[in-house]
Amino acid sequence: xxxxxxxxxxxxxxxxxxxxxxxxxxxxxxxxxxxxxxxxxxxxxxxxxxxxxxxxxxxxxxxxxxxxxxxxxxxxxxxxxxxxxxxxxxxxxxxxxxxxxxxxxxxxxxxxxxxxxxxxxxxx
Numbered sequence: 776x777x778x779x780x781x782x783x784x785x786x787x788x789x790x791x792x793x794x795x796x797x798x799x800x801x802x803x804x805x806x807x808x809x810x811x812x813x814x815x816x817x818x819x820x821x822x823x824x825x826x827x828x829x830x831x832x833x834x835x836x837x838x839x840x841x842x843x844x845x846x847x848x849x850x851x852x853x854x855x856x857x858x859x860x861x862x863x864x865x866x867x868x869x870x871x872x873x874x875x876x877x878x879x880x881x882x883x884x885x886x887x888x889x890x891x892x893x894x895x896x897x898x899x
Contacts, residue, residue: 785885786855789826793852794898796820797889801896810862813891814849817860827853834880848877857886864892866899 784790800816814830821828829851836844850858857877861870866888874886890897 789853789856790885790887792824792826793821793856793858793887796824796826797896797898801891804891806862806891806893806895808862808891810860813862814860817850817858817889821850821852828858829854834877836876836880844876844880846873846877846880848881855883855885857881857883859886859888861888861890862892863890864894866890866897871899 796817799820800813804813804816818828818830830849832848832851834846834848835842848857849860852858857874859870859874859877861867870888870890874888878884878886888899
């Protein structure tokens, strides 16, 4: 039997499970709701899938004694993966930059940007 998990991905089993949760949210809600409803549905399905997560996690970039940037991560999955939830028909550069900056601030290596679109779930 061939193994389906790629070896070149970080946290492949957790990533596949997480993407499965996002597809379930997309299948249940479609694309016509506000972003906050996708976040609530994602939290519900993460709990059902027994995936440990923290919601609305504040992050700060501090240089010396000065806070120069801050933000809020939508979901921190098992203290390994940043998950940002968006709604719209395309990925915006600002959203991609946001995930990259959260990765730099936290020192984590994997961020997933999920976009609920009229064509279904898209993710990077």
